[in-house]
Amino acid sequence: MSNLWPEAASAHAAALDAVLMHAHLHMAAVFMLWLGILLVALWKGRSTHATGAPDDSVPTALRPVPACWPWVAMALVVAGDVVLLTTEALPAWHARMQPPSPQDATPLEIHVEAEQYVWHVHYAGLDDRFGRTDPARIDAGNAMGLDDTDPASQDDVMIDNLLMLPQGRPVVVQLKSRDVIHSFTLPEMRVKQDVTPGLTSRAWFTPIHPGAWDITCSQLCGAGHYRMRGQYRVLSPEAWQAWLSEEVALLALPDIGTRSGPHAHPLRAEAAHVVARGLPGLLGRHYFNALIFGQRH
Amino acid sequence: MTRARTVGLLYVATALVFLLVGFLLMLLMRWQLAWPGAPVPAGIAALLGDANAPGGVLLPEFYQQLVAMHGTVMVFLAVVPLATGGLGTLLVTPMIGARDVALPRTALLSYALYAVGGLLMLGSFLVEGGAASSGWTSYPPLAVLATAGQSCWLAGMLATSCGSTLFAVGMIATIIGSRGPGVTLARLPFFVWAQLVSAVLLLLAFPALQAAALFQLMDRIAGSSLFLPSGLVLGGIPLQHYAGGGNPLLWQHLFWFLAHPEVYVLILPAMGIVAEVIRAHTGRPLWGARAMVGAVLVLGVLSMLVWAHHMFLTEMGTVMSDVFQVTTLLVSVPSVIVVGCLVLSLWGQRLKASPALLFAVAFLPMFGIGGLTGLPLGMAASDVSLHDTYYVVGHFHYIVAPGTVFALFAAIYHWAPTVLGCTLSTRLGYWHFWPTVLLMNSIFLPMFVLGLAGVNRRLYDAGAQYALAQGFEGLQQYMTWSALALGVAQLPFLLALVTARRTEALAEAPALPFAQGDDTDVASAPSAGQVAPWLIVAWLVMLVGALLSGWVLLRTGQPEWPHTANPWWLIAGAVLTGASAWFMRQSPAPLAMASLPALAAIAMALRGLSAASEAGHAPSAHNAHALWFTITCTIVVMTVVACGAAIRAGRTPPSAHYVAGLRLLFGTLSLLWVVFSLVFLVG
Ligand code: HEM
Ligand SMILES: [Cu+2]
Ligand SMILES: [Cu+2]
Numbered sequence: 001m002s003n004l005w006p007e008a009a010s011a012h013a014a015a016l017d018a019v020l021m022h023a024h025l026h027m028a029a030v031f032m033l034w035l036g037i038l039l040v041a042l043w044k045g046r047s048t049h050a051t052g053a054p055d056d057s058v059p060t061a062l063r064p065v066p067a068c069w070p071w072v073a074m075a076l077v078v079a080g081d082v083v084l085l086t087t088e089a090l091p092a093w094h095a096r097m098q099p100p101s102p103q104d105a106t107p108l109e110i111h112v113e114a115e116q117y118v119w120h121v122h123y124a125g126l127d128d129r130f131g132r133t134d135p136a137r138i139d140a141g142n143a144m145g146l147d148d149t150d151p152a153s154q155d156d157v158m159i160d161n162l163l164m165l166p167q168g169r170p171v172v173v174q175l176k177s178r179d180v181i182h183s184f185t186l187p188e189m190r191v192k193q194d195v196t197p198g199l200t201s202r203a204w205f206t207p208i209h210p211g212a213w214d215i216t217c218s219q220l221c222g223a224g225h226y227r228m229r230g231q232y233r234v235l236s237p238e239a240w241q242a243w244l245s246e247e248v249a250l251l252a253l254p255d256i257g258t259r260s261g262p263h264a265h266p267l268r269a270e271a272a273h274v275v276a277r278g279l280p281g282l283l284g285r286h287y288f289n290a291l292i293f294g295q296r297h
Numbered sequence: 298m299t300r301a302r303t304v305g306l307l308y309v310a311t312a313l314v315f316l317l318v319g320f321l322l323m324l325l326m327r328w329q330l331a332w333p334g335a336p337v338p339a340g341i342a343a344l345l346g347d348a349n350a351p352g353g354v355l356l357p358e359f360y361q362q363l364v365a366m367h368g369t370v371m372v373f374l375a376v377v378p379l380a381t382g383g384l385g386t387l388l389v390t391p392m393i394g395a396r397d398v399a400l401p402r403t404a405l406l407s408y409a410l411y412a413v414g415g416l417l418m419l420g421s422f423l424v425e426g427g428a429a430s431s432g433w434t435s436y437p438p439l440a441v442l443a444t445a446g447q448s449c450w451l452a453g454m455l456a457t458s459c460g461s462t463l464f465a466v467g468m469i470a471t472i473i474g475s476r477g478p479g480v481t482l483a484r485l486p487f488f489v490w491a492q493l494v495s496a497v498l499l500l501l502a503f504p505a506l507q508a509a510a511l512f513q514l515m516d517r518i519a520g521s522s523l524f525l526p527s528g529l530v531l532g533g534i535p536l537q538h539y540a541g542g543g544n545p546l547l548w549q550h551l552f553w554f555l556a557h558p559e560v561y562v563l564i565l566p567a568m569g570i571v572a573e574v575i576r577a578h579t580g581r582p583l584w585g586a587r588a589m590v591g592a593v594l595v596l597g598v599l600s601m602l603v604w605a606h607h608m609f610l611t612e613m614g615t616v617m618s619d620v621f622q623v624t625t626l627l628v629s630v631p632s633v634i635v636v637g638c639l640v641l642s643l644w645g646q647r648l649k650a651s652p653a654l655l656f657a658v659a660f661l662p663m664f665g666i667g668g669l670t671g672l673p674l675g676m677a678a679s680d681v682s683l684h685d686t687y688y689v690v691g692h693f694h695y696i697v698a699p700g701t702v703f704a705l706f707a708a709i710y711h712w713a714p715t716v717l718g719c720t721l722s723t724r725l726g727y728w729h730f731w732p733t734v735l736l737m738n739s740i741f742l743p744m745f746v747l748g749l750a751g752v753n754r755r756l757y758d759a760g761a762q763y764a765l766a767q768g769f770e771g772l773q774q775y776m777t778w779s780a781l782a783l784g785v786a787q788l789p790f791l792l793a794l795v796t797a798r799r800t801e802a803l804a805e806a807p808a809l810p811f812a813q814g815d816d817t818d819v820a821s822a823p824s825a826g827q828v829a830p831w832l833i834v835a836w837l838v839m840l841v842g843a844l845l846s847g848w849v850l851l852r853t854g855q856p857e858w859p860h861t862a863n864p865w866w867l868i869a870g871a872v873l874t875g876a877s878a879w880f881m882r883q884s885p886a887p888l889a890m891a892s893l894p895a896l897a898a899i900a901m902a903l904r905g906l907s908a909a910s911e912a913g914h915a916p917s918a919h920n921a922h923a924l925w926f927t928i929t930c931t932i933v934v935m936t937v938v939a940c941g942a943a944i945r946a947g948r949t950p951p952s953a954h955y956v957a958g959l960r961l962l963f964g965t966l967s968l969l970w971v972v973f974s975l976v977f978l979v980g
Contacts, residue, residue, distance in 0.1 A: 003765055006682075006751045020679040027669040035662055038640045042658065045648040070585065070637055077633045081626045081672075089676035090619060096678065097615050115530065138533050178530040180439040181545060183610065183685060187751040187765060192681050194611045196545050197438060198526020201612045214763045218685040218753050220432050222439060223357040226757040 009213075009234065010189040011206040015092045017190070022088060026080045034073075100170035100204050107170040107204065110163065113144060114175070114182040114195045117228035118160050119215055120144055125155030125248050135178075157247045161230035163215060165207050166240035175201040183218035186232060192218055207234040300401035302716075305387030307408050312379035315415060319370040324780060326363045329355045331770075331777035333758040349427065357757040361430035362422070362446070364755055368433030369450065372559065373457055374415045376701055380566035381499070382408065382464050384708050385492045387716050389468065392486050394477020399825030400467045407463035414457030421449030432755060434556070437524035437548050441516045442531070448517050451510045458503045458510070465500035466832040468492060474825030487576075487583060490590045491569030494597040495562045500832060501839055502558035502601065508843035509551035511927055516543070521916040521923030523851065524548050542855045542920050546611060547847055553604035554843075561600040563697050565593060567660065567704035568635055574657035574711045575639060579646040585638035592631035592638075599628050609677040610684055618677050625675035632668050636661055652726025656707035659734050660700055667695030670745065685755075688748025691741050699737040706733075706790070719797035725789040732786035739779035743772050830958030834965045837935055841969050844931060845976060848924050852980055860977070861914050861925040866901045867977065871970035873898035874936060878963035881943075881956060888951065888959065892943040895936055895963060898970070902933045928973060936966055 008017055100107045111122040111130060120143045124130045131146050131153020138145035143160060146153050163186075165171055175184050177195040184203060185192045188211065193203040215230030235243060325345075328337055336342060336353025349359040390398060398404050421428040426444025429435065440447050472485070472493050485493075515521045520539065527541030576583050583589060605613065605621045639661060648654065670692040673679035683689065706729070714720050752759075752766045759773050760766025852858060873894040880891035906929060909915075909922065916923035939962050946955055 003768070004746065004750055006765055016678050016681055019676060020673055020682055023673040023676065023679055027672055031662075031665055031669055034636070034640065034665060038643070038658075038661060041640060041643040041645070042648070045643060045646045046650070070588075070634075070641065073637050074630070074633060077629055081629055084672075085622065085626055085676065089622065089678045092678040093618065093622075093676075094615055096681075116532070135528060135530050135535050138530065140533075178528075179532075180442065181436055185753075187682075190681055192610055192684055196611060197529055198543075198545065199612060214765065216751075216753060216763055220361070220436070220439065220755045223361055223430070223757070225361075225755060226357065226760075227762055229762045 006187040007211070007213075008188070008190070009207060009209050009211055010186075010191070011208050012096055013188075013190040015095065019084070019088045019092050023084060026084060030077060030080065033076075099202070100172065100206070105169050107172045108166065109172050109174065111144075111174045111176075112163070112184060112195075113178060114184065114217070114221075114228075115178040116180065116222050117217070117224035118143075119163070119184075119228070119230040121159050121161070121163050121230075122146075123157040123159075123164075123244065123247075125157055126244065127152065127155055131156045155248045155251065157244070157251070159247075161215070163230060163232035164240060164243055165232060165234045166237045167207050167210055167234050168237065170204060170206045172202055172204045175203060180221045181219045182221045182228065185216040185218045186213070187216065188213045194219055210234045210236060299390070299397040300404060301386050301390040301395075301398045304398070304401075304404040304408050305383055305385075305716075308378050308382035308386060308411070309384070311408075311412055311415070312375050312383055315370050315374040316376070316379065318419065319367050319375050320784065322363050322367040322370065324784065325355065326360065326367060327777040327780045329360055329757065330759040331774040333761050358430060359427060360757045361432075361755070362428040365429045365432050365435075365450075366418070366422070369418060369429070369454075370415075371697070372433060372563065373454070374411075374418070376697060376705070377461070377559070377562055378411055379705055380570075380701065381461075381468070381492065381495055381562065382411065384570070384705070384712075385468060385495070385566060386464075388708075388712060389472060389489055389492050390475075391715075392489050393472060393475065394480045395471060395475035396477075397475075398467055399471040399475045400829060403463050403467040403829075407460045407467065410456045410460030410463065414453040414455070414460060416453075417449050417456060418453035421446040421453070424449060434552060435513070435548075436552075437513060437516065437545050438526075438529065440513060440548075441524055448514065451514045451517070455507060455510050455514075458507050461499045462503050462507075462836050465496040465503075466829055466836070468496040469500065469832055470825035470829045472496075473822055473828050476822065485590075487572040487586060487589055487593075488566075488569035490593055491565040491572075494593050495565045498558040498562050498565075498597055498600060500836055502555045504836060504839035505551045505843045506555035507840055508847065509548055509555075511844070511931065512551075512847055513548065515916055515923055515927055519916040519923065519926070521920060521926075523847065523920055523923055538917075540917060540919050542851070544850055544854055546608070547850050549608055549611065550604070550850075551843060551847070553607045554601070557604045557607070558597075558600045560693065560696070561596060563701050564664070565596065567664075567701040568593070568639075570704040570708045570711075571657040571660045572639060572642075574653050574707050575642050577711065578648055578651065578654045578657075579642060581642075581646065583638060584641040584644070585634070588634050589638045592634035595631040596628065596635075599624060599631070603628065603675075606675050606680075609680050622676055626672070628675075629668070629672070636665060636668075651710065652721070652723060652730055653707045653711035655727070655730045656703045656710065659730070660703045660707065663695055663699035663703060663737070667692060667697075667700050670695065682751070683748055685753055686748035687744045687752050687754055690754050691744030691748060694741050694744070699734070699741065703734075703737075706730075713797065714800050717797070719799045721793040721797050725793035725796070728789040729786065729793065733783065736779045736783040736786055740776050740783065743776055746772065824954065826952065826954035826958065830961045833958075834961060837965060837969065840931065841928070841973070844924075844928050845972070848928070848976060848980070851920050851924065855920065858921050858980070859914075859919055861909055861922050866905045867970060867974035869901050870898040870932075871967050871974060873901070874963050874970060875967035877943075878960050878967055881960040881963065888943040888946055888956070892940040892963075895940050895943075895966070899933055899936050899940070902929055902936075905929065925977060932966065932969055932973065935969075939963060939966060 008014060109124065113120040113122070122130065122144045129152040132150040133145045134147050135145050137147060144158050146156055146158065173184070175193060175195045177197040179197060181197065182195045183192060184195050186205070189205045189207065191203050191205050193201050195201055212231060212233045215232050217225060217228035221228060325337065325341075334354055337345070337350060337355065339353065342350055342353030345355075345359070349356060386398060386404065390396070418428070424445050426446055428446040429440075429443065429450035431440040431443050431447060435447070435450065472489060512523045516523050516525060522540045522543040524545050524547060525539060525541060525543040526545065529536040529541070572583055572589065602624045603621060605617060606625045609618055609621075643658070670688070674683055674689060674692060710721055710726055747769060750765055750769070752763070752769065760769070877891050877893070877895040880894070881888065906926070909926070914922040916926045939959070942962075943959050946959070
């Protein structure tokens, strides 16, 4: 339990953490105040229950509630909400939603494709250009379906479940999903972004200190959701550049062969089975169509 | 025995069984979370079978079934039915001085649909592949790709939700139309207001889930792609034989449009119970009773305007996220009014302790914690860290488990004498209360710690794979021991139920807190028979509206949009149902005859369906066809039911209200056909 709170390792983390922290202070203050009133009311109103029927000889106190109390309470709560929202939460979120501007530093773009239960990471390589991809080319050796005939693809690096990042440079991760909804989460970067199939999402952040952490998936994506873990590492810019060059150099070695490492789809056989039957075939789709529409695929 | 008692007690008994089921499912989950991969005790392993737990070790697939079904059972089959169909039906009629529920047959039908839906969902543990496993939220595409249990979940959800909607119709009609003399709206007890607002929410929000469930069933059974975008690749193989073009976010909008109001249905009746128990124990009216009623009405409205705060991280624009953050924080205002007034109602009062009062008072801080922790979840900036972590699980459980469940216990201790004619032992009640309060907090307080540390929810191994979840094993085991102990702590309650002392003869209607007096409001109120048709119309309009909202979202996302069949017969449908409505104006109305044109409209719609099939316009071919098919079938079913109602009433001389109601129904159907034709002709 050394880690009650994930390290804050990105440029925007402090702003988001401040919102969280102040929200909790506000909550604690409201709660303690209100709980205090409740406890005093209970203490003053306690009576022995052994006597059975309510004791009519003790006159019930008239309500000694000062008329201003409810208003004060309401004002406190509303003021707290308004202050939190207008001075912190909304500005922090607006700033967060602002993509990095190229004036400051050219952002590093990385493509990530999620599928049950892998994060496929695609780096543009030394030329900063992404090669064309095509789902039809996906196979065990080509996790992104990279088109080798495209010159831009020659130095593209593909690695599963490993995100290497340079420190101090804005990163824009382009996110896609192939199958179900995943959620790309880098807790220490304060990044969490749903990855919905059919949509291309982007998440950006600037890592501010080196380290190695886990990529987690935060959206239930199937039975293997719990093991959809990747890793991400933040290196010094020089170390990162060296790493990239090395990876690109490795591509030239003929015996590596597979571009994305030995990644065989554990689900492949299962998926082939489902696809062969037609997707909801197992649920009677053919039966339904034959019955109602007199046709079959 | 009045019908209210029969139906109410049926609801209570069934819901209590489901509460136990939900609890047992939870214990299995907690076992796995505390000792991931450790085999469960042999007896239980044998019960679960090798398909779910080979050698007693729960499979990840089975764990996800437990999570999804625990959530579903607790929300839809246990707590909401207990609080509304059960306690609502039992207590509202005496509180408003009504002799019985206004629409007894509707009440029975609503119970039957609830029970059938519940059995269908639970029974799905026995089908191949087991029960639903995509969370209680059933997000597609995962849910569309899931095993057959998901179809059972959807069908069961349709049945249960129609049951809830019918319950709502009956409850609202009763409260408006069946009040006894002197029970003006201004004098309705707070409990009744809370039930009224809950019923309105059920009526207006559930149609969105009904539409969503129909869509998802279409995707699963008819092979449409309403929630499936193009280009899906499964396990590295591009998915074939599906049209694509769907949108997974459509489900999230429809689902949360229901599910957020649904959580208010979990909490409003609880507030009602707590208020009445406090009132009874202080013997004085509630402090700020009017403000509380206002607050509950505002809560009801706001609850329908906050749904997208569950979707901040789905790539939502800042304008939309601003709106939903503001509406979400607005909820704090009425919430503070309610809990504030309840505390001030206790202030300066001499309180006579009882188990009911203790549970009611304990509800207050528990609801406070649950409500306050909603604040950081409602602000996108802090939601980033907390979304889909255990913080969320802690947040909503504080509201529904220590919160609402405490209120339900309070209700049982408090009203057993009037409703069951027996009194539960106070001593056992205390033995029930103290351990329960302690243990509930032992289970749920650590969840905030886990969540702030970043541990995600719905993890089969409690996060064992992740560095940030290391070191929490002890805490997880503590929570599981607490959950087991919580089960044991319910024994005094069971004992109290079994040993309850019969008190004197049961009072059919507990003494009313109303003075006699000005009745004008009651006398001029519309009768239940007049109100009910309008409520049903509201349901149908919301349902078709939700279906059409799906059309709007998908239509705007897909440029090519084939036209389905010849839509002119739709216009004929509008004209014919309209003709039926018109014929029903003649009195005495020959209802069976008058429904003939509508029957012809149905025949034409069926003809249209078969024409579409000849043209190859199957739902699997394009979402345009799928939407058209779904909406046509829905309207046809509505028209069939309406004709059934007309023909059945045609045999006995129907009341004037009944005829007026039918006319309204047919008129609405005609209007829906018109809207539908316009959409498909112009769109
Ligand atoms: C009293 C004891 C209860 C305990 C100990 C308990 C515990 C849990 C746990 C451990 C989870 C799973 C978290 C995860 O792995 O993601 C969960 C989920 C859930 N529970 Fe409970 N629960 C209780 C009562 C209730 C009640 C009364 C309700 C509703 C009225 C409820 C509604 C839910 C829902 C909706 C989920 C989410 C399921 C999902 O992720 O799809 N629970 N509960
Ligand atoms: Cu995932
Ligand atoms: Cu996942």
